[in-house]
Amino acid sequence: GAVVSQHPSWVICKSGTSVKIECRSLDFQATTMFWYRQFPKQSLMLMATSNEGSKATYEQGVEKDKFLINHASLTLSTLTVTSAHPEDSSFYICSAVLVASTGELFFGEGSRLTVL
Amino acid sequence: GNSVTQMEGPVTLSEEAFLTINCTYTATGYPSLFWYVQYPGEGLQLLLKATKADDKGSNKGFEATYRKETTSFHLEKGSVQVSDSAVYFCALSDPGWSGGGADGLTFGKGTHLIIQP
Numbered sequence: 001g002a003v004v005s006q007h008p009s010w011v012i013c014k015s016g017t018s019v020k021i022e023c024r025s026l027d028f029q030a031t032t033m034f035w036y037r038q039f040p041k042q043s044l045m046l047m048a049t050s051n052e053g054s055k056a057t058y059e060q061g062v063e064k065d066k067f068l069i070n071h072a073s074l075t076l077s078t079l080t081v082t083s084a085h086p087e088d089s090s091f092y093i094c095s096a097v098l099v100a101s102t103g104e105l106f107f108g109e110g111s112r113l114t115v116l
Numbered sequence: 117g118n119s120v121t122q123m124e125g126p127v128t129l130s131e132e133a134f135l136t137i138n139c140t141y142t143a144t145g146y147p148s149l150f151w152y153v154q155y156p157g158e159g160l161q162l163l164l165k166a167t168k169a170d171d172k173g174s175n176k177g178f179e180a181t182y183r184k185e186t187t188s189f190h191l192e193k194g195s196v197q198v199s200d201s202a203v204y205f206c207a208l209s210d211p212g213w214s215g216g217g218a219d220g221l222t223f224g225k226g227t228h229l230i231i232q233p
Contacts, residue, residue, distance in 0.1 A: 046222075107152075107161070 002028045004096050006108035013084055014116055021079045021111045023094030029074035030096035035067075038091040038110070047092075050077040084115040118143045122206045122224035129196055130232055137191040137227050139180075139206035147208040149173075149182055149189040154203045154226070163191075163204070201231045 003026040013019050023033055033050040048069050049057045056069035066088075068080040077096075081088050093110040122139040129135060141149065151163040151173070164173030166182035166189065173180050178193045189206060206224040 002026075002096075002106045004030075004094065004106045004108040006092075006094055006111050008111060009109055010112045010114075012114045012116060015085050016083055018080055018082045019084055019113060021081075021092055021094075021113075023077045023079070023096070023108050025075045025096045025106070028096075030077075031074060033071060033077040033094055033096045035069060035077070035079050036093045036095070038093060047079075081113065084113070086115045089113055089115045118147065118208060118222040120206050120208055120222055120224035122204075122227055124225070125203075125228035126230050127227060128230045128232065131198055132195045133231075135191070135193040135196045135200075135229070137204055137206075137229070139189045139191065139224060141187050141189065141206075141208050143187075143208055143222075146184070149180070150207045150209070151178070151180055151189070151191050152205040152207060152223075154205065156202070196229075196231050198231045198233055201229055203228050 005024045005026055007022045011019055023035075031052050035047045035050065037045050037047050046059050047062045047067060048059060050069045050071040051057070052071045052074050056064070056071065058064045066082055068082060069077065071077040077094060079092060079094070091110050091112050094108045096106050119142045120139065121141070123137055127137065141147065146168060148165060148167045150165045153161050153163045163178055164175040164180055166173040166180065169182050169184035171182045177195070178191055180189050180191045182189055191204060191206070193200070203226045205226045208222050
C-alpha cells in the first residue's frame with residue numbers, strides 16, 4: 001500500500017526556536033496533504049489542508065503565521081512551528097490523499113514535539 | 117458542522133469475546149464513513165470504509181454497516197485477539213469532498229481497546 005513518512009518522529013526544542021516537520025509520500029503523488037494535531041486523549045484536530053503549488057488552507061483558530069505549511073512538490077509537505085512555546089508541544093500527524101482516489105487517506109507515523 | 121461521537125474507552129475484553137464499538141455521526145448529505153486503527157507506536161491505518169448507505173465495510177474480521185436511518189457506523193468483530201489491542205478512530209469525510217482539496221476527515225476521539233489473554 002501507499003506509504004507516508006514523517007520526519008522527525010520525535011523532536012525536543014527550546015522555547016522560541018522554530019521546528020520543521022516533513023511529510024513525504026514515498027510511492028505516490030499527493031496533490032493534497034493534511035496536517036493534524038493530536039492532544040492527549042482527544043481526537044485528531046485538522047489544522048490545515050496543504051495543496052501542492054498553492055497556499056495552505058487553515059482551519060479556524062489555527063495561526064497561519066505560527067504554523068507555516070509549504071507543499072513544494074507532489075511528494076513533500078512541510079510544517080514549520082515558528083517561535084515554539086511549551087503549549088505547542090503535541091503530536092503532529094500528516095496524511096496524504098492519492099491523486100484521483102476515492103477518499104482514502106494515508107497517514108504518517110506522527111511527529112512528537114516537545115518544547116522546553 | 118460535521119461531528120463524530122464514539123464510545124469512550126478504554127474497553128477491556130477477554131480474548132475471543134465479541135466486540136462492538138459504537139460510532140454515531142452528524143453531517144449533512146451523505147458522507148463517507150471510515151474506521152481507522154492506531155497500533156502502539158504506529159501511525160493511523162485505514163481499517164475499513166463505507167461510502168453509501170447500507171454498505172458494509174469489512175477487513176481483518178471487523179465489520180461496520182453504514183446506517184443512515186440511525187446515523188451510525190458501529191464497529192464489530194465476532195472474536196477478538198490480543199493483537200487487536202489498539203486505538204480505533206471513527207471518521208467521516210465531508211460529503212462534498214472529492215479528494216482534491218477542501219476539508220479532510222472529521223474524527224471521533226478514539227476508543228482504546230485492550231484485549232486480555
